[in-house]
Amino acid sequence: MPAQKILVYPHLLLKTLCRPVGGIDGEIAGLIGDLIDTMREGPGSVGVAAPQIGVTLRVCVVDVSASRQGKENNHGLLVMVNPEIAAREGAAVMREGCMSIPDYTGDVERATGITVRFLDGDGMPREVRASGFEAVAIQHEMDHLDGVLFLDRIASLKTGLFRRKNYR
Amino acid sequence: MSECRKENLAHFAVTIISKDRPGIVADVTEVLFRLGCNIEDSSCTMLGGDFAMILVVSHEKPFAKALLADEFKGLHERTGLAAYVRTLAEDEICPVKGEGELCLISVYGSDRPGIVYRVTRALADRGVNITDLNTRLIGTKEEPVYVLMLEAALPEGITVEDAEGLLEKLKKELNVEIGVRAITPVAL
Numbered sequence: 001m002p003a004q005k006i007l008v009y010p011h012l013l014l015k016t017l018c019r020p021v022g023g024i025d026g027e028i029a030g031l032i033g034d035l036i037d038t039m040r041e042g043p044g045s046v047g048v049a050a051p052q053i054g055v056t057l058r059v060c061v062v063d064v065s066a067s068r069q070g071k072e073n074n075h076g077l078l079v080m081v082n083p084e085i086a087a088r089e090g091a092a093v094m095r096e097g098c099m100s101i102p103d104y105t106g107d108v109e110r111a112t113g114i115t116v117r118f119l120d121g122d123g124m125p126r127e128v129r130a131s132g133f134e135a136v137a138i139q140h141e142m143d144h145l146d147g148v149l150f151l152d153r154i155a156s157l158k159t160g161l162f163r164r165k166n167y168r
Numbered sequence: 169m170s171e172c173r174k175e176n177l178a179h180f181a182v183t184i185i186s187k188d189r190p191g192i193v194a195d196v197t198e199v200l201f202r203l204g205c206n207i208e209d210s211s212c213t214m215l216g217g218d219f220a221m222i223l224v225v226s227h228e229k230p231f232a233k234a235l236l237a238d239e240f241k242g243l244h245e246r247t248g249l250a251a252y253v254r255t256l257a258e259d260e261i262c263p264v265k266g267e268g269e270l271c272l273i274s275v276y277g278s279d280r281p282g283i284v285y286r287v288t289r290a291l292a293d294r295g296v297n298i299t300d301l302n303t304r305l306i307g308t309k310e311e312p313v314y315v316l317m318l319e320a321a322l323p324e325g326i327t328v329e330d331a332e333g334l335l336e337k338l339k340k341e342l343n344v345e346i347g348v349r350a351i352t353p354v355a356l
Contacts, residue, residue: 044355069354095270095353105353133354140356150356 003041004034004053006099014100015147018056020082024123028059032079032121035061042099046070047137049144052100058082060141062134069133078128083118083142086127094136096150106154110139177226179208179256180236184221186249192219195247199239200225224256264297268322271331272351277344279305279312286338287316287346294334295323314344319351 007014021028031050039048039061046067049060063077064070090112097105113131116138120126130138140150182200186192193212200207205225212221225236233255240251275287284303291298300319307313322331332348339346 042355046354047356067354095351097353097355099355107351136354137356 047141079121080118087115275316
């Protein structure tokens, strides 16, 4: 289960609506392992979605526990299969960057708190109430499952072009 | 503009200012398209009743600046827009990437002379590099309010709190509100 290459826009799979997963089998377990390894390998990465490594299934992983913005408030490693947002509240703007869109960052408004339901890596249903940076990261990764990039959500191109650095 | 792999390209800065009307961008970019220039970077906006365009354009070498200047001279004679073209040196082509924290500084208060100058001088004296800046006069004729928003890259060793402290005494002197907050991007 090695780290996979991150696809970069304009790769078509990044704009593809991903299919739900039927159940956790060996193939899905392997995909989850690849996603975790890819996230661990990415510089300061706090999440990876399956389409970013070329698999158009509704699976993503998020872990903000090692990041500066998320270390105080998180659920550790979240493996999310078929995730759905059941509730959202508040709104705040954060400047986001994405491994699939190198060297660009933009301001995106997202909910500050979400309740998300999904199957975990063992196929067990879970419900998580996330807030702050973790909520932003989950929304960003879940967008990938719908073929939505942060470029679809930014209001202005004016910002950006800053080096991605010091993410941890 | 993720990398600077453009050895065979000539780069120019083009500045356009014109009384605002529909079609300025189309007129200017039609000239660039016809000459085979690429728009590498640009920022265009309304300023008062004018429309201003700043662009970095490139063209495969050899390419003479005079070709651009002549086309814009024609456009000036037809429409009145003013254009200025400058050749960029090699070290002006790629964006300067800051090392330190990025922050957003907002300043507002009753209009008075010197708000922009005093704030930006205080920042410049500490090596803070402004990456974006906009100002606007709002409020009423009787009570004009000046608003300044800028983004800046702090040098290594200066924190957002330091930047805030740096501007603290200007709040009283200029009688304005000053806010500083970090906008360092998050990687997802």
